[in-house]
Amino acid sequence: MAAIGINRETIRKAWSAVGVVRPVFRQHRWRLLAGFLALAGVNSLQLIIPRIIRQTVDNLQQGIATQAGLLHFALLVLLISLGIGVCRFGWRYLILGFSRILEVDLRNALFAHLLTLDRPYFQKKPPGELMALASNDLSAVQMACGMGLIAFSDALFMSMATLGFMAYIHPGLTLLTVLPMPLLAGLTSYLSARIHHRFKKVQEQFSRLTEFSRDTLSSIRLVKVYTQEQDRTERFNTLGQSYVRDNLRLALVQGTLFPVSGMVANVSMLLVLYFGGRLTIRGAITIGDFAAFISYLFMLTWPIMALGWVANLFQLGVTSLHRIKTVLDAAPKLIEPAAPLPLPAVSQGFALRHLTFGYAPSLPPALKDLSLTIGPGVLGVVGRTGSGKSTLCQLLARLYPVPEASLFLEEQDINRLPLAGVRSQIAYLPQEVLVFSDTVAANIAMGKPDASPAEIETAARAAAIHGEILAMPQGYQTRIGEKGATLSGGQRQRLALARTLLLNRPILILDDGLSAVDTQTEHAIIANLRPYLAQKICIIVSHRLQALADADRLVVLAEGRVVEDGTHVELLANGGLYATIHAHQGMQEGCQ
Ligand SMILES: Nc1ncnc2c1ncn2[C@@H]1O[C@H](COP(=O)(O)OP(=O)(O)OP(=O)(O)O)[C@@H](O)[C@H]1O
Ligand SMILES: [Mg+2]
Incomplete structure (x- = not known):
């Protein structure tokens, strides 16, 4: 055995590795x-x-x-x-x-x-x-x-x-x-x-x-x-x-x-x-x-x-x-439950109960003891940078594991529900937009490859990008460079929004998806979406309070906790963090 440089540990490793082939x-x-x-x-x-x-x-x-x-x-x-x-x-x-x-x-x-x-x-x-x-x-x-x-x-x-x-x-x-x-x-x-x-x-x-x-x-x-x-x-x-x-x-x-x-x-x-x-x-x-x-x-x-x-x-x-x-x-951290419960029809939405979440045991938690119900209508989520908004969205979209009995969908612990089933109910627009080097149409239809041209167009109209697509050399068949290099930041975001809207799922999560468009356009897009959103459970994150002013309800996050909860008018009257940010942004708008 020594002739070919093998010891017992090597044999054990080799044997277990050979199992693969x-x-x-x-x-x-x-x-x-x-x-x-x-x-x-x-x-x-x-x-x-x-x-x-x-x-x-x-x-x-x-x-x-x-x-x-x-x-x-x-x-x-x-x-x-x-x-x-x-x-x-x-x-x-x-x-x-x-x-x-x-x-x-x-x-x-x-x-x-x-x-x-x-x-x-x-x-x-x-x-x-x-x-x-x-x-x-x-x-x-x-x-x-x-x-x-x-x-x-x-x-x-x-x-x-x-x-x-x-x-x-x-x-x-x-x-x-x-x-x-x-x-x-x-x-x-x-x-x-x-x-x-x-x-x-x-x-x-x-x-x-x-x-x-x-x-x-x-x-x-x-x-x-x-x-x-x-x-x-x-x-x-x-x-x-x-x-x-x-x-x-x-x-x-x-x-x-x-x-x-x-x-x-x-x-x-x-x-x-x-x-x-x-x-x-x-x-x-x-x-x-x-x-x-x-x-x-x-x-x-x-x-x-x-x-x-x-x-x-x-x-x-x-x-x-x-x-x-x-x-x-390597096994995914998020695993399918051994005996998943049947997926309920989504109507009531999410409930978070004392949810604490950290990215790693060595890091301080990004969300702390968060309790919140998210029902039909538009929930605006605001808060300073690093306050936990994206973390919340990613947990709802089932991208990270959550502790037992801390996140519920339709009153069922989300850990008991089938993973792909839950994800199939959610359309999520991440904060960092991803576009592929493919045609505009293929980018919009990514989550639904069999979508008809009419469906793609409707989604693009809803995301207020239809006109700009038509102005491109080959319209919907225009190829966009790697990572969308040929598009403007706002175009990339609206393209990704169209992709999310095309899915037409009961839960919609938009994580600051329109930060690269101007305030008026962002407000106009969200206002246009209202009839579409009314039937759904929507979570919209934005840094600009004005864009979310007509949301049914708003929560303010600070250091991973909900510090304020109410409508735009109520929160302004509270005179807390929301009112402070609002006053600040109002001044900035005034200066422009
Ligand atoms: N993948 C990660 N690994 C480790 N820590 C992270 C990770 N993502 C976020 N964090 C940390 O978690 C906290 C909350 O981040 P999060 O992205 O949720 O903030 P946010 O409210 O979305 O901020 P922003 O407004 O800038 O988008 C921050 O302290 C951040 O540094
Ligand atoms: Mg974020």
Whole structure:
């Protein structure tokens, strides 16, 4: 075992990681079997050649070789080479093809699983790390399961068979030849451990590099405005240099593995030449035996070296597979209840009872002991920045887990209701607008891909963006650049609003979704929506009190608590935080 640098912990890890790929192996077992048979075919045929050499040499030496006999042997070698060619094509096609299938299956499983995970997970795992996983780690697994597996079976079969044939010629000489192998075992074990460690460093550095470039390119406008091009280029350069340095360190150890294996093989050759030669002189073996022995030793060289290489490939493959497994094992924090209650029809809305929520145990809670009922009509939510408005919206939209018996929908604890069912009742417009590089129509219809053009248009009209869409070069079929680069901030927001309205669900949550349009337009849009909103349960967050002045009810949040609750008129009369913010905003409007 030490020969390929494996200890008990590695085996345990490898075994548990292999569980990920086991079903794929099982599914393609016949293909693999055929592939390995082809591989065994190549090896068996190869092993015959030294026997032919032995026969030829002995015939020549004994003077019984004839021209016809030599031609016969030559034709035999040709035929064997042909067979080797066909079998080699077979195993390459079958086994390497399998490793590609495995890679694709694993990539699909990874992608599908990532989509089941929730926001808390993606906050911990940056996209760069996940991208590295999907490229580097998957290809390391593919290499281990393709070439690694082939080389391993090849090495095992060839070394066993070659040793058998060698032992048949002369057991003592064979024993002598394998003497240097424990040395090779120790060295490979040591070097493999170093490779494992350095490969990890390279992977980490690569993920830092991708994350940095993704981050820079996605905030290119900011980089330009702050004239950070030079600085960013230098930082990228530094990261690149570290990546090269880590790679060179890895290459250094990887590079020693092969020369060391080769040297050990040459020591064996030296022993055969000397001791085998002496045996031949003494007549203990024939010259043909000696020639065949050397041929077998040449054949043994590759399996010995392959063991080192395979150890390397397997180490990398297992490391990567383990990393992939941790992602596949990650469970969303928000889980489907074991026995969900049937989803009630939404009419009364939400009730929050002493809800306390924090993003992480180490952070102070963002919402503290919040109690609130949210029924039909428009509820305006206001409050200073950081007061917990978005947190409230995200909890209602079921993006983060909430404690038991703190959030109720239709008087049912939300944790008992089916997750997708609850989400299907809610249309949520997040504070940070997301648009995709697709057509305007596809962006609006994202939540309802089968929406008719008429439905899309109605939603766009309600979001007051229809006119601007018509003015675009291809109207609703205009493609918008990545992240909506070709749209203005207000257009992006109204496009996202249209997408939300198109869903036409009983609960509507708009988290400051119109902050980039002017106050009058925001007010006009909300006023236009009133007939549509009257039937629904609506939560609208805005920084501008004027936009929410006609809301049925308003709550003011401060430091994660509800500090005021009432209508616009009542709150003004209260003379509290709402009245203060109102007076302040009134002055600003007056100044404009
Ligand atoms: N993903 C997060 N992880 C950790 N803390 C967060 C996260 N999102 C928000 N917070 C913190 O929670 C608190 C409430 O944030 P929240 O986004 O709900 O405020 P907000 O009222 O929506 O503010 P704004 O008006 O600026 O949008 C803040 O202290 C904020 O720093
Ligand atoms: Mg917010």
